[in-house]
Amino acid sequence: MANASSVEMSTEKIWEGGNKPLGASYGKLMMWFFLLSDALTFSGFLTAYGLMRFKYENTWPIPEDVFTHFPFLEGENPLLFVALMTFILIMSSVTMVLAVNAGENKDNKGVSWWMLATIVGGGIFLGSQAWEWYHFITGDKGAIKLENGRIAHFADQEGHVISLSQLVHGMEKGHASNHGDKFTTEEVIAAFNSQSTMQLRYPGKLREYVNHGEAKALVAKAKVVQGANMVENEYGEPLFANFFFFITGFHGFHVFSGVVINFIIFYNILLGTYVRRGHYEMVEKVGLYWHFVDLVWVFVFTFFYLV
Amino acid sequence: MSDHAPKGTKWIWNIFWLLLIVTTVEVVLGIIQPEFLAKQFLGTRILNHIFIILTLVKAFYIVEYFMHVKYENKPMRFSLYLPVLILIPYLTFILLTEGNYIESMRVMQP
Numbered sequence: 424m425a426n427a428s429s430v431e432m433s434t435e436k437i438w439e440g441g442n443k444p445l446g447a448s449y450g451k452l453m454m455w456f457f458l459l460s461d462a463l464t465f466s467g468f469l470t471a472y473g474l475m476r477f478k479y480e481n482t483w484p485i486p487e488d489v490f491t492h493f494p495f496l497e498g499e500n501p502l503l504f505v506a507l508m509t510f511i512l513i514m515s516s517v518t519m520v521l522a523v524n525a526g527e528n529k530d531n532k533g534v535s536w537w538m539l540a541t542i543v544g545g546g547i548f549l550g551s552q553a554w555e556w557y558h559f560i561t562g563d564k565g566a567i568k569l570e571n572g573r574i575a576h577f578a579d580q581e582g583h584v585i586s587l588s589q590l591v592h593g594m595e596k597g598h599a600s601n602h603g604d605k606f607t608t609e610e611v612i613a614a615f616n617s618q619s620t621m622q623l624r625y626p627g628k629l630r631e632y633v634n635h636g637e638a639k640a641l642v643a644k645a646k647v648v649q650g651a652n653m654v655e656n657e658y659g660e661p662l663f664a665n666f667f668f669f670i671t672g673f674h675g676f677h678v679f680s681g682v683v684i685n686f687i688i689f690y691n692i693l694l695g696t697y698v699r700r701g702h703y704e705m706v707e708k709v710g711l712y713w714h715f716v717d718l719v720w721v722f723v724f725t726f727f728y729l730v
Numbered sequence: 731m732s733d734h735a736p737k738g739t740k741w742i743w744n745i746f747w748l749l750l751i752v753t754t755v756e757v758v759l760g761i762i763q764p765e766f767l768a769k770q771f772l773g774t775r776i777l778n779h780i781f782i783i784l785t786l787v788k789a790f791y792i793v794e795y796f797m798h799v800k801y802e803n804k805p806m807r808f809s810l811y812l813p814v815l816i817l818i819p820y821l822t823f824i825l826l827t828e829g830n831y832i833e834s835m836r837v838m839q840p
Contacts, residue, residue, distance in 0.1 A: 444805050445802075445805055445806040445809065446802065446805075446806055447802065447806055455810060459810065459813060459814065462814055462818075463813075463817060463818070466814075466817075466818045466821060466822075467821070470818075470821050470822050470825045471825065473822065473825055473826050473829065474825040474826065474828060474829040475829065476829070477826055477829025477830050477832075477833055478832045478833050478836070479833070480829075480830075480833050487760070487761075487763075501760070501761060502757050503757075503761075506753065506754075506757040509753050510750065510753065513746065513750065513753065516792070516796055517743075517745075520742045520796050521742060524739055524742065527735075707798075710796075710797075714792055714793075714796045715797070717792060717796075718789055718792050718793065718797075721785055721788050721789055721792065722785060722789070724756075724785075725756070725781050725782065725784075725785040728760070729756060729760050729778075729781045730774075730778045730782070
């Protein structure tokens with residue numbers, strides 16, 4: 424075997440160019456180089472998230488407690504909305520493969536329609552992400568930040584977390600989510616002190632409670648936190664929101680660039696550029712990028728929302 | 731480059747259904763959080779191991795079929811897979827070990 428191949432090597436002029444050891448065109452190889460480095464960048468972010476999550480193992484917010492909204496549905500629907508976003512992105516990945524497939528058959532009309540579908544899918548995904556960010560930033564049930572910097576939620580007798588709206592306006596009149604209503608620290612403290620069935624619950628998998636008697640002293644020196652920003656958030660550790668903004672934001676920016684690049688290719692398809700060129704390799708190249716964006720989301724979905 | 735890729739569009743839809751079913755299984759498991767999968771195994775819940783395995787299955791099908799890596803030649807496949815498969819598990823291993831260690835130090839000195 425070794426003999427046969429060495430004989431073959433000596434007859435072939437491997438040093439005079441024209442050799443294609445990887446069997447891929449220049450443009451495709453460069454796209455792959457970029458995707459490899461981007462994959463390592465994303466893995467850097469996600470493993471950094473893992474590092475911090477392991478560091479704050481017991482107090483890290485549980486995703487099912489945080490992402491519970493679905494448009495036009497009341498109540499708690501954990502995971503449903505991100506599942507929908509995942510579905511949209513997989514769907515647009517499929518339309519992209521169909522575009523590449525149509526390109527191989529030199530079907531200009533087919534490529535343009537499937538590219539358009541891919542762009543629309545990317546747009547819907549970006550819109551969903553904007554909705555998700557809006558609700559994350561506005562906040563859900565609200566919390567208080569204790570003197571030592573820890574976040575705590577209010578819980579009723581049975582231990583279910585209640586919103587500031589329910590605490591202040593009563594369980595019947597208040598909403599399960601604050602819906603953007605702002606509450607002052609004074610009215611929250613007064614409402615807590617007057618209802619001896621209320622307790623505090625810390626975020627995290629340990630489900631730690633503080634009963635009303637002990638909590639009174641803590642609440643007296645606390646301040647209300649609603650929503651999320653880079654400094655503090657109502658869900659728990661400040662780093663949780665920072666990672667959320669950074670990782671989903673960086674991925675969202677990739678989707679946005681993908682939509683822009685897809686649009687440029689779509690425009691070129693309409694102009695007939697690739698009919699003149701005789702091949703649709705550009706569609707394959709942006710296809711690689713688009714599938715990569717989908718691939719990254721598969722991992723973000725698992726490590727941010729599921730695990 | 732996809733000289734050996736199958737013809738037609740049926741294979742695309744097959745993979746679409748596979749990805750959809752795997753995602754649905756993940757979401758359903760994530761919503762009901764079955765008790766018997768909450769046991770600890772190798773540092774985390776069995777459920778989390780299932781999530782990670784299902785994620786890798788999805789990633790495999792996206793890379794192999796949607797990104798056509800299955801139909802690239804051997805040197806190309808190795809140069810794409812090896813850096814990622816060596817570096818990412820390595821980085822994950824050292825960072826998670828370190829995270830665990832910092833957590834244990836925090837508990838000792840509050």
